[in-house]
Amino acid sequence: RYGQAEEEDQVGTATGLAYTSAGGDTLAIEVSIYPGKGKLTLTGKLGDVMKESAQAAFSYIRSRAEELKIDVDFVEKNDIHIHVPEGATPKDGPSAGITMATALVSALTGRPVRKEVGMTGEITLRGRVLPIGGLKEKSLSAHRAGLRKIIIPADNEKDLEDIPESVRTDLEYVPVKHLDEVLEHALMGDNHESK
Amino acid sequence: RYGQAEEEDQVGTATGLAYTSAGGDTLAIEVSIYPGKGKLTLTGKLGDVMKESAQAAFSYIRSRAEELKIDVDFVEKNDIHIHVPEGATPKDGPSAGITMATALVSALTGRPVRKEVGMTGEITLRGRVLPIGGLKEKSLSAHRAGLRKIIIPADNEKDLEDIPESVRTDLEYVPVKHLDEVLEHALMGDNHESK
Amino acid sequence: RYGQAEEEDQVGTATGLAYTSAGGDTLAIEVSIYPGKGKLTLTGKLGDVMKESAQAAFSYIRSRAEELKIDVDFVEKNDIHIHVPEGATPKDGPSAGITMATALVSALTGRPVRKEVGMTGEITLRGRVLPIGGLKEKSLSAHRAGLRKIIIPADNEKDLEDIPESVRTDLEYVPVKHLDEVLEHALMGDNHESK
Amino acid sequence: RYGQAEEEDQVGTATGLAYTSAGGDTLAIEVSIYPGKGKLTLTGKLGDVMKESAQAAFSYIRSRAEELKIDVDFVEKNDIHIHVPEGATPKDGPSAGITMATALVSALTGRPVRKEVGMTGEITLRGRVLPIGGLKEKSLSAHRAGLRKIIIPADNEKDLEDIPESVRTDLEYVPVKHLDEVLEHALMGDNHESK
């Protein structure tokens, strides 16, 4: 059922955590790649901040293509589409930054995303992970969805004390400072060769 | 008469189900292809969510071209136009996603759409089918229009109990989780070779 | 005088019928073609629905170029401009669809439009002709302008009973379901070879 | 002084007549051509109707390039700029259509515009000249500016009776139905060869 952890490890899909006035929710970030001219398409009723966040994630990846074992020519000869279902629900904010980056790297390298992992954190153009809001509500929704491991910005560690004991002990929290750490925890196996 | 089931199986046209404050209605999704540069045109007074839904459907198909027996070069050397008559009526929402995907695959493969089939469901970038609203009203309009088989999201099966007995027994409901199942039920014959 | 039937059969011009709160009016649709890159320009203070209607007409023609004896290369190497005088008067709605399609086919094939013919009807991407409103007012203005034959959507035949006897007997009504029938009645001679 | 008839016959400049709530005014239409890619630039705080009018004038000329002795390649390899000083004054409406067409043909053929001629009239895509408003006020301003010959739409002849005797006898009115007649009266000499 939608709003649950993925049933299988997936290539090109990562699970984010959203926070609105109505509470927390999980967010599937989907990435699709097909022959094109390097265009980036963003859909899912995304606000400007979330769109800019996707652009930052994509630029970071392009500028670090070699280290990430991504073929630069591949990026220039394909179009990339990032979509966030459910299409009628407005979404915004920078906190899906590392989730979009993870889904992109997964799609571009073929490495599956571990299905039990959720994540939240703003990404910068150098891959730094910045703090986010609503960690408590996001944790509750991650717990409800059956996720096991939650990647969070190191600067949010101080907020863990506000999360109910029962939830905090069920979830494994992984505080990170850089996208490199996110990818290490979220992606399976080593780098396959770039598609 | 318009608002009725198609008189013949058609290539590039599929029947969706819409739901507005004024009740349910059937919706013809038409796809036209002609020599061009891979541009996608969307008309019929469509709202942003419906346009994004069409983009998601198109991207899914492009990323799965090989499995769907569509020639990638063909897509890049043609323009595609999706139009939803009646042109003066505003339309929006993600629930025509699988209908637009079906009409696109039909137009790109030459496989006709079965004329007695209607459908409703949001599509994601990986081809998953997400639940929609207004199934009762949509069913009544499908029944009025003379459709026989209705493809619905598996997550909407629980709403079938709300549909009047007389309508429910006349219509065959097909709950699906993925676009592959939609295409299997909606398209005729095997894949022709791509046009 | 403007607002009158054309004095000669014309290539690239067709006469539509408009209907506003101020009553009916005739509408000259003009098409001009010149060397370019396949761009479509739309002017005459047209609303979005009317512009989308022109796009649908153009896409239908491009997807059916061979049957209509239009050279596909010719379309790609020219720009097409559709203009609707009087330039200061706002115009909208889908009912000029078949008129724009007729003017386009005339311009692209060199076949003149019969000067005594007026027409009204929405066009779909498959060339179907959908019903329109205001047939009574449109008929009165067609009569005033000296037109003789009026092409209407088959679904509007039921509205003929509302038209004053004196006007109805002066005008020949041609109900149609598809653009093929429109072109047969509105264009002169056989297809010349495409320009 | 500005607001006066030109002191010399000019290439690429024609004098139109404008009409606002503040009365009539003369309007210099300037056209400039330089190496480029066939782009049309429109400046001078022009409203949408006036811009569309310029596009119609330009399309008419491009579709009739051969008859007007204009080199089609020349149009595609240059950019064209139409500017209407005074840049801070908003201008709109279709009545400068024939003036813009005249200035364009002058610039593209090198034939000077006769300095004593003013003109007003909407142009259509086939070169027809449609009626305009404010002929009385426009005539007064043309008279004040020292113009001698005024080209008007044939359908405006009936409005000449409203113009004061003293003005009407000083000015020569030339009623026209088609741009061909406008060019004959406004441009000097025969066609030079296209630049």
Next chain:
Amino acid sequence: RYGQAEEEDQVGTATGLAYTSAGGDTLAIEVSIYPGKGKLTLTGKLGDVMKESAQAAFSYIRSRAEELKIDVDFVEKNDIHIHVPEGATPKDGPSAGITMATALVSALTGRPVRKEVGMTGEITLRGRVLPIGGLKEKSLSAHRAGLRKIIIPADNEKDLEDIPESVRTDLEYVPVKHLDEVLEHALMGDNHESK
């Protein structure tokens, strides 16, 4: 200090005079050129009229490139950026037209602009100089900034009588009708060869 006359003769910078409700001010117009594709960029919080004014200045220069000893190929293979500091102050109106034209010609020919010269005047597409407003306030700010020679439109000569005697005798006014005269007074030396 900013708001003062330039300390040296500069290439690609000219001093304009602005007039707002807050009084007069001097305005540095800066032009930068670098390898590109002939694009024109306009920044400095400029209003639409001022942007169109820059486009008119640029088109005039392109259409007169040969006479101005500017290499047409050079224009097509570079991008040009016009910026007007201070970037947070909104600016509008056509009166910086001749200043932008002067800075452009200076940048494109390498001829320095005389540092003691300020100027104000609308430019047309043929290089004519049209009258402007606020000459009194502009003169006071030019005087404060230490400028010595002010180029003004010939049609503004009548406004000189309104300027305080003390200012008027300190400044040399140069009334002009055409950009050729502006360039003659504002640019140093002969044309260098185009860069």
Next chain:
Amino acid sequence: RYGQAEEEDQVGTATGLAYTSAGGDTLAIEVSIYPGKGKLTLTGKLGDVMKESAQAAFSYIRSRAEELKIDVDFVEKNDIHIHVPEGATPKDGPSAGITMATALVSALTGRPVRKEVGMTGEITLRGRVLPIGGLKEKSLSAHRAGLRKIIIPADNEKDLEDIPESVRTDLEYVPVKHLDEVLEHALMGDNHESK
């Protein structure tokens, strides 16, 4: 922790100082470069003035590429992205001009930015540094963040007297008139060869 001085000297990142109604703040300007077509992308919820400021900085650098030891071809064959975290915070104004210029030159030459340096100042198209507001608040936030050297516009020297003694003696102020001086103080080592 974010809002602190960088822990290492960085390539492509410089520290600016912002000033809002809520007080002063430090601002990380990040620049990323990857294979492309010379496009400039600006993100971080930047207002129009700040975006224009980035364009001015970029144009100055492109027009001075040779002196700055930047390979012009490199600029044309890559895309450049400037991002300013935190992505949800609106930012505007011209005072980050020299910071963006410094981050750009660092990214394009490979020279690291000294981590203990902060800066504020508007940049013009010729590299001049113009005065800014809020120096006191900016100084306090620079002090809090542990910066040691602050580059300011020469025209702001007069404002130093308003800064608390304790802060002023901890920080080294460097007043500058031109970007050349900024780069000399902010960048490490000599020019490496352009990447």
